Amino acid sequence: MSRDIVVRFGRRLQGLRKTRNMNQTILADKIGTDQATISRIENGKQETCLRFIELLAMGLKVPLSEMFKDL
Numbered sequence: 001m002s003r004d005i006v007v008r009f010g011r012r013l014q015g016l017r018k019t020r021n022m023n024q025t026i027l028a029d030k031i032g033t034d035q036a037t038i039s040r041i042e043n044g045k046q047e048t049c050l051r052f053i054e055l056l057a058m059g060l061k062v063p064l065s066e067m068f069k070d071l
Helices: 002-019 024-031 035-042 050-060 064-068
Strands: none
Touching: 002 035, 002 050, 002 064, 024 035, 024 050, 050 064
C-alpha cells in the first residue's frame, strides 16, 4: 500500500503541473531542483519528504492541502 501512495502522489503532481501549463523543467527551476527529480516523483520512482512537497506546492502556487487531495 505505501508504494501505491507514491504513485498516486506522482499522478497528482503531474496533473497539477499540467493544469498550470508548466513543464517539468519550469517547475524544477522554480523550486531549485532538476527536471529528472520531478520526473522520478511523477512516475512514482522516488518518494519525497514533506519539506519538498511544500516547495512543490509553492512552485505550483497551490495550498499544501491541494497536493494531497483525493489520494
